[in-house]
């Protein structure tokens with residue numbers, strides 16, 4: 001069984017950015033891509049991650065690689081086909097890096113053996129396909145073990161870490177102790193924020209690049225009110241609406257239509273005039289589904305007529321997340337234990353994943369339908385869902401942790417609350433659902449914040465700059481880069 005599977009990458013036109021970023025910035029983007037092409041000189045840029053769907057990393061790669069390919073860069077994307085023991089270990093690393101014990105088991109020699117058997121094998125497999133002049137970008141802890149194998153080929157190897165914690169402690173150090181020996185061999189390390197950079201990494205190899213969203217993807221493209229209502233009706237999320245216009249535009253610009261229905265645990269379906277509070281997240285304890293439900297029931301339900309929608313992907317689909325099913329069951333059990341009146345106002349939704357673009361369109365419609373978007377995570381590397389909601393001019397209530405703090409300027413473009421403070425979360429939500437003017441203004445500011453800082457064009461420029469340093473500087477970036485603003 002091969003350990004790597006190739007993911008097809010679309011080719012998307014950069015031209016569509018001109019209307020969003022303006023002519024000057026657009027011309028600069030074209031110039032930088034021309035430089036990137038010149039340096040690569042026909043060689044490939046390989047990316048490896050642990051999944052092609054579900055979660056923020058896949059979300060970003062789908063778009064960034066497609067724009068790169070559209071601009072003439074030979075992008076390739078491989079996914080590690082680990083087995084269950086491998087993903088159990090990598091989930092433990094992921095949890096530990098976020099200060100969570102996860103399954104409570106150690107990252108010992110046995111775990112290392114499981115990890116290396118897949119990571120080394122995947123590295124060997126990729127090595128057979130790489131030629132001198134190619135560049136490799138490995139994403140997240142699942143792929144770090146491939147670094148030493150690939151470095152033997154003499155090609156530039158970059159480790160892109162999407163996770164991290166503001167204040168490391170003994171649990172996070174334990175996970176880093178496991179990864180360090182692999183990561184140190186890389187030519188550059190990319191982190192989402194300065195706080196995530198480990199002290200014992202060479203500063204001269206460290207680069208900061210914040211994540212970004214694609215304004216034109218099915219997840220974020222503009223939808224009319226009719227499309228929002230149509231998509232929600234077609235997906236079985238909202239009654240009394242016509243499903244006539246459940247259309248969206250696919251990545252490759254062909255027309256798409258939502259046809260599959262979600263599964264929902266709910267007392268009744270949403271109606272068009274219901275006030276909606278939404279969290280969209282994978283079924284992961286670090287997203288705190290139980291806290292989102294309890295805080296809503298205790299602090300929002302008695303003070304407003306709002307409904308809570310907690311939406312996540314259907315759990316069979318996501319191979320690299322073995323805990324998803326269990327966490328969904330916990331949330332379902334909490335829902336079932338609520339009094340009947342509360343069940344009338346809570347909607348636990350799983351969105352089908354068999355067509356990721358259809359899934360994205362449903363999430364897009366939900367985010368646009370929401371009066372307030374919540375991201376009450378316990379830990380968050382960045383939190384793309386926050387940028388997605390802000391881009392849609394939604395007022396956001398989110399935990400004051402990780403990369404969320406880089407996005408939301410409290411209280412201008414959203415409200416930040418302590419991650420475990422259910423009352424603070426509930427009160428912030430009530431303030432926003434009861435003050436439409438405040439919510440509108442916050443939403444406007446939020447959209448501007450994303451336009452200026454978190455669109456894909458900024459990430460693309462930063463990756464080209466990193467790549468230039470790697471190639472021109474004989475495989476090593478000369479200095480630490482700090483995104484100025486992020487723009």
Ligand code: UDP
Nearest residue numbers: 055056057059281282312313351383384385
């Ligand atoms: N997401 C999705 N469908 C779902 C649930 C989540 O497409 O049913 C997406 C969500 O819109 C976001 C990504 O998954 O783009 C989650 O990224 P984030 O950075 O918020 O968290 P992560 O899952 O990477 O921890």
